[in-house]
Amino acid sequence: MNSLSPPPQYVTRDGDALRDRDTVLSIWHGNLGQEDRIAAKYEWFYLGCPYGRPVLQLLQYTPDATDIGTACAGQRRMLWQGKEIRAGVLVDLTVVPAHRSLGPALILQQGLIQAGRQQLDLLYGFPNPKAAAVFKRIGYERFADIVRHAHVLRHTGYLRSRIPSWLAYPLGALADLVFAAKDRLKRALGPRLDYAWSGRADAAMDALWRDSEKGSGLLAIRDSAHCKWRFDDSPLVRTRYLLLTAPGDAGMQAWFATQVEGNTLHVRDFWSNAGCGRMSEPHLLALSCAAREAGHTSVSVEIASDSSRIDCWKRCGYVERSRRPVFGRWSREEKPDPQTMDLFLTSADEDE
Incomplete structure (x- = not known):
């Protein structure tokens, strides 16, 4: 008899900036700064952007169906070869401390790549230099240094x-x-x-x-x-x-x-x-x-x-x-x- 593979511990889902506001802020709490500051940033960057809502991914821990991570690509208007393109800047990758390891973070990043491929022409970001190897591993190219x-x-x-x-x-x-x-x-x-x-x-x-x-x-x-x-x-x-x-x-x-x-x-x-x-x-x-x-x-x-x-x-x-x-x-x-x-x-x- 063939044994069934166990279900994955972590899965990503498409987020909605308005619907999932409280969930995202709860994941951010204690991880991205003071409560009043992160709430103000969310209203401005996530809900107030005139170029469209961000591409948002949430990471779920399947054993208890809890959202434990979030990543976002904020919409930006850019030109490439004289034509406007849809670009997204990578921001706010956050996983709660109990699940903070390379595996969940990679799954979350890969989910954002898949979602971004459907909506954007370009994903770009400014990672910590220590994360350069991880970015290369999941398919990003080093464009330049700022x-x-x-x-x-x-x-x-x-x-x-x-x-x-x-x-x-x-x-x-x-x-x-x-x-x-x-x-x-x-x-x-x-x-x-x-x-x-x-x-x-x-x-x-x-x-x-x-x-x-x-x-x-x-x-x-x-x-x-x-x-x-x-x-x-x-x-x-x-x-x-x-x-x-x-x-x-x-x-x-x-x-x-x-x-x-x-x-x-x-x-x-x-x-x-x-x-x-x-x-x-x-x-x-x-x-x-x-x-x-x-x-x-x-x-x-x-x-x-x-x-x-x-x-x-x-x-x-x-x-x-x-x-x-x-x-x-x-x-x-x-x-x-x-x-x-x-x-x-x-x-x-x-x-x-």
């Missing part, structure tokens, strides 16, 4: 970690004066750009996006709707925009979406009339001057791209500080080579 670059504006704190304090203060003050004067001189000799801070996305972003070159690579659509939902509607952190214009010109030249952490100004996203995710030296000089005037000690930015988009930042004093992998998986039959894909991602292409 690299954090930082530019020091006030040097005393930086120097104190390397030389005695009594020497760091005068040298730091002198360095501040020299670099600030250098930036002002470059701005005076180059194309003049005016800048202003704004607490909300500006409608002029739409004309800038429409009229700028997008190229044929992989990048998110960066219009005012993108900024409004991704930043203005987010309950998690406040965003301010630095808007750049030319004197006497009503059109926007560039914008930076920024957030403050401590004394550092983090650039979360940006776009300019240079197009294709590029910034010119006048754009970055205006950013440095505005950040310096606002009292920040440094500016940072995260970019996943080729060197052609990074070189200008480096010329303006940005130095690499850290990097994380970006993995992706195409659902379409024709899969581009990551080496020639020409992607452009920033930290705005993550979930928060």
Whole structure:
């Protein structure tokens, strides 16, 4: 007599962001942060996304029919070869502690891949570097690294970690004066750009996006709707925009979406009339001057791209500080080579 195979201990099921809200939040509780914060994120990211509800998978422990894990791909509008595609960013993979091992997590990830294949052209994510081997194992390709670059504006704190304090203060003050004067001189000799801070996305972003070159690579659509939902509607952190214009010109030249952490100004996203995710030296000089005037000690930015988009930042004093992998998986039959894909991602292409 043939014996029957035992039923699997874990199975995935398609979730619904509205129907399964309480279930997902109960799995998140104690695993993804404070209760009020995760509830606010759910309302914004899962229920408020204007691009559609996320692809949601739940993991069930079959012996007692209990949901014990969740994973999601949040909808994103992206361009590939000049055409809009359906993309999903991988977020919030969570398994309750009693079942937290590689097996359940892999089953959950594989369920999300299957669901994403039916609804999306692309799944992509920013896993912890330690999880890179797992992502490769389940069929994701390493697209690139997202690299954090930082530019020091006030040097005393930086120097104190390397030389005695009594020497760091005068040298730091002198360095501040020299670099600030250098930036002002470059701005005076180059194309003049005016800048202003704004607490909300500006409608002029739409004309800038429409009229700028997008190229044929992989990048998110960066219009005012993108900024409004991704930043203005987010309950998690406040965003301010630095808007750049030319004197006497009503059109926007560039914008930076920024957030403050401590004394550092983090650039979360940006776009300019240079197009294709590029910034010119006048754009970055205006950013440095505005950040310096606002009292920040440094500016940072995260970019996943080729060197052609990074070189200008480096010329303006940005130095690499850290990097994380970006993995992706195409659902379409024709899969581009990551080496020639020409992607452009920033930290705005993550979930928060």
